[in-house]
Amino acid sequence: MRAGVAEVLPAPVAPLDLAAAVERVARKQRGLAPRAVGKLFAFIACKGGSGATFLATSLGFQLAEAKTVLLVDLNLQFGDALSFVHDARPASTLADVARDIGRLDASFLAASTVRVAPNFSILAAPDDHTQALDITPSQVEAVLALAVLHYDFVLLDVGRAIDTLSIKALDHASTIFVVMQAGLPSIRNAKKMLAIFKSLDYGADKIELIVNRFDKKGTIGVANIERALGKFKLHTVPNSYKQVTASIDHGDPLMTTARANPVSRNLADFARVLSPRPAVGRSLFERLLGRGAAGPRLSSHTTEERHVVP
Ligand SMILES: Nc1ncnc2c1ncn2[C@@H]1O[C@H](COP(=O)(O)OP(=O)(O)OP(=O)(O)O)[C@@H](O)[C@H]1O
Numbered sequence: 001m002r003a004g005v006a007e008v009l010p011a012p013v014a015p016l017d018l019a020a021a022v023e024r025v026a027r028k029q030r031g032l033a034p035r036a037v038g039k040l041f042a043f044i045a046c047k048g049g050s051g052a053t054f055l056a057t058s059l060g061f062q063l064a065e066a067k068t069v070l071l072v073d074l075n076l077q078f079g080d081a082l083s084f085v086h087d088a089r090p091a092s093t094l095a096d097v098a099r100d101i102g103r104l105d106a107s108f109l110a111a112s113t114v115r116v117a118p119n120f121s122i123l124a125a126p127d128d129h130t131q132a133l134d135i136t137p138s139q140v141e142a143v144l145a146l147a148v149l150h151y152d153f154v155l156l157d158v159g160r161a162i163d164t165l166s167i168k169a170l171d172h173a174s175t176i177f178v179v180m181q182a183g184l185p186s187i188r189n190a191k192k193m194l195a196i197f198k199s200l201d202y203g204a205d206k207i208e209l210i211v212n213r214f215d216k217k218g219t220i221g222v223a224n225i226e227r228a229l230g231k232f233k234l235h236t237v238p239n240s241y242k243q244v245t246a247s248i249d250h251g252d253p254l255m256t257t258a259r260a261n262p263v264s265r266n267l268a269d270f271a272r273v274l275s276p277r278p279a280v281g282r283s284l285f286e287r288l289l290g291r292g293a294a295g296p297r298l299s300s301h302t303t304e305e306r307h308v309v310p
């Protein structure tokens with residue numbers, strides 16, 4: 001310590017831990033307070049068209065109302081996250097960042113993204129699928145290591161591929177949101193996906209299920225899903241085909257075009273669970289009861305399950 005050692009890290013050191021330590025030392029030397037490392041949330045669809053991209057981009061907008069958010073489109077071959085909320089082509093994509101990885105720093109990363117809202121940027125997937133093949137897991141890891149140091153939330157649209165590249169990203173995620181629907185094919189795929197996650201040693205606390213387009217009156221309910229998949233934190237998002245599809249087709253986020261839509265309200269509540277805002281102006285009575293005007297409207301059906309009430 002007397003020789004000037006500021007941090008000691010156990011070997012082998014993970015790139016994300018190393019990057020965080022370098023950032024801590026750099027901030028200390030500049031007299032700045034340490035910054036919390038951002039949360040890394042991965043969205044993976046257990047079946048094509050489950051809604052992973054829609055949910056990741058929509059939650060990005062919601063979280064960005066109070067925090068800084070970067071969405072990285074890791075669906076390298078079919079990534080379309082940017083087009084859900086923006087109608088122009090990106091000047092730069094993840095493939096350009098990977099090709100020039102030696103230049104990677106916070107300003108290069110920010111310059112490679114498209115800012116879709118004041119606090120929300122997207123690093124788009126490559127336009128050309130052949131470029132996707134050149135992106136390596138360690139390049140993705142370096143991008144994520146830097147991203148969590150500069151954004152409060154880093155959201156990953158993982159698509160559906162579970163390969164060495166997506167596993168590298170999933171390893172570092174604090175939470176993996178498995179996006180599914182309440183149908184048998186989706187449940188079957190979710191079961192396979194959860195088995196893969198188990199074999200990768202991901203704990204149950206790292207995984208949450210999102211049952212998208214959920215119809216409370218449908219034949220498959222939450223209890224059936226839990227019976228088939230086991231107990232995980234589970235969120236339901238209602239179905240609103242017309243307005244959701246119109247918002248995607250126009251590249252306008254649902255929460256700006258249809259704030260009162262049940263899906264928008266559900267996702268606003270969900271975002272408040274993911275990023276609780278400091279309670280201000282609550283009475284002592286409300287604080288003692290743990291509620292307040294700004295709190296999300298949650299009803300818990302079981303101790304494990306969190307339902308966001310639409
Ligand atoms: N809550 C919802 N209510 C109604 N329709 C929805 C909802 N969420 C998604 N959709 C519809 O499902 C379609 C597929 O969604 P999305 O592209 O986000 O799925 P994905 O899991 O990312 O699929 P892919 O496998 O193509 O990446 C959307 O175009 C939209 O029409």
Ligand SMILES: [Mg+2]
Pocket residue numbers: 052053054075080159
């Ligand atoms: Mg998608």
